[in-house]
Amino acid sequence: MTTVQDLKTPATNTWCPGCGNFGILVALQQAIVEMGWEQHEVLIVAGIGCSGHICNYVNTYVFEGLHGRPVPVAIGAKLANPNLHVIVMAGDGDTYGEGLNHFINGIRGNHDVTMIVHNNGLYALTTGQSSPASDKGFKSPSTPAGLIEPALNPLALALTQNGSFVARTAAFDMKQQKEVFMQAFKHKGFSFVEVMQHCVTFNHVKSLAFLREHVKPITGHDVKNRAAALQLALSHELYTGVFLDDERxxxxxxxxxxxxxxxxxxxxxxxxxxxxxxx
Ligand SMILES: Cc1ncc(C[n+]2csc(CCOP(=O)(O)OP(=O)(O)O)c2C)c(N)n1
Ligand code: SF4
Structure with missing residues (x-):
C-alpha cells in the first residue's frame, strides 16, 4: 500500500518558506494515500507556475505541460486510459486566464478528472502580476494604479455551466482540504476544487491572516441543491466546503x-x- 513517504521525491523544493502550496502538497499526498491508490494509478497534470512545480514533488506519474493547457492533456490521458486517476493542479492565472476556455469546456463535457486550482490571486511565478482572480483595485506590477476589472467568480461560473462538483477550501486547513479532495476524487465527472492559497511573497492582501479570518466553512447545506450552491458562491462571504456534488x-x-x-x-x-x- 502506498504511503505518504512513497509519494515524496528527492527534488529540492523551491517554493518560498511559508507558501500555501506546501499545505496543498501534503493534503494531496494524504488524500491519495487514503484513497488507497497506487502510485502508477495516478497522473498529475500541471501547467506552468509556482503551482505547476508540484509535479516535481509528488512521486506519481506527472506531466507539466504548457501554461493554460493542462485540462485538454488530462482529458486526453483519461480517455486513453480510463483506469488512471487524473488530477489537474493549476494556478488561477493558468485556469482563469489563458486556460479559461479549457476550464469551461472541461466542465461542459463533465470529463472524469479532478481539477484543483491553487488560487493565490495573482501570477506568482512571473513576479506577482494581477490575474483574473485578483480583486478590483488590486495593485500589482501590471496594475500599479489598481485593477479596473472585478475578479472572476469561478465557482458561480462552474455552477451555471452545469458543473457537477464544485468546492472551495483553503491551503491552511489540512483537514478540510484532504476531505474535500477525497470527495472530489470519488465524484464521477469533472470535479472542480478551488483552494485559497496564500502567496507570502506577492499577495499581501489575501494573506494567511486574512484567509484565516475570513473563510467560513459551509454548514447545513444540501450539496445537491444547485440554486443554494449558487447563492453561496455569489455571497461576499468566503465560504469553504463542498458547494455541489451531484452525479445525476x-x-x-x-x-x-x-x-x-x-x-x-x-x-x-x-x-x-x-x-x-x-x-
Ligand atoms: C503559453 C504561456 N504563456 C505565458 C507564460 C508565462 N507564464 C509562466 S508562469 C505564468 C503565471 C503563472 O501564474 P499562475 O497560473 O497563477 O500560477 P502561480 O505561479 O501563481 O502558481 C505565466 C504568465 C508561459 N510560460 N507560457
Ligand atoms: S512566489 Fe508565492 S506562490 Fe510562488 S512559491 Fe513563493 S509564496 Fe508560493
Whole structure:
C-alpha cells in the first residue's frame, strides 16, 4: 500500500518558506494515500507556475505541460486510459486566464478528472502580476494604479455551466482540504476544487491572516441543491466546503460508452468497442 513517504521525491523544493502550496502538497499526498491508490494509478497534470512545480514533488506519474493547457492533456490521458486517476493542479492565472476556455469546456463535457486550482490571486511565478482572480483595485506590477476589472467568480461560473462538483477550501486547513479532495476524487465527472492559497511573497492582501479570518466553512447545506450552491458562491462571504456534488448528470465516460454510430455497412458500432479495439 502506498504511503505518504512513497509519494515524496528527492527534488529540492523551491517554493518560498511559508507558501500555501506546501499545505496543498501534503493534503494531496494524504488524500491519495487514503484513497488507497497506487502510485502508477495516478497522473498529475500541471501547467506552468509556482503551482505547476508540484509535479516535481509528488512521486506519481506527472506531466507539466504548457501554461493554460493542462485540462485538454488530462482529458486526453483519461480517455486513453480510463483506469488512471487524473488530477489537474493549476494556478488561477493558468485556469482563469489563458486556460479559461479549457476550464469551461472541461466542465461542459463533465470529463472524469479532478481539477484543483491553487488560487493565490495573482501570477506568482512571473513576479506577482494581477490575474483574473485578483480583486478590483488590486495593485500589482501590471496594475500599479489598481485593477479596473472585478475578479472572476469561478465557482458561480462552474455552477451555471452545469458543473457537477464544485468546492472551495483553503491551503491552511489540512483537514478540510484532504476531505474535500477525497470527495472530489470519488465524484464521477469533472470535479472542480478551488483552494485559497496564500502567496507570502506577492499577495499581501489575501494573506494567511486574512484567509484565516475570513473563510467560513459551509454548514447545513444540501450539496445537491444547485440554486443554494449558487447563492453561496455569489455571497461576499468566503465560504469553504463542498458547494455541489451531484452525479445525476452522466460523466463523459458514461456518455461515450453508450454512444452508437452508423458505420459504412450501416451496422451500428458501439463506441466503447471501437475504443477497446484501439487499446
Ligand atoms: C503559453 C504561456 N504563456 C505565458 C507564460 C508565462 N507564464 C509562466 S508562469 C505564468 C503565471 C503563472 O501564474 P499562475 O497560473 O497563477 O500560477 P502561480 O505561479 O501563481 O502558481 C505565466 C504568465 C508561459 N510560460 N507560457
Ligand atoms: S512566489 Fe508565492 S506562490 Fe510562488 S512559491 Fe513563493 S509564496 Fe508560493
Amino acid at each position: 448528470r452522466k460523466s463523459y465516460s458514461e456518455e461515450i460508452g453508450s454512444l452508437v454510430v452508423a458505420g459504412p455497412t450501416s451496422e451500428p458500432i458501439q463506441i466503447s468497442d471501437l475504443m477497446d479495439s484501439m487499446k
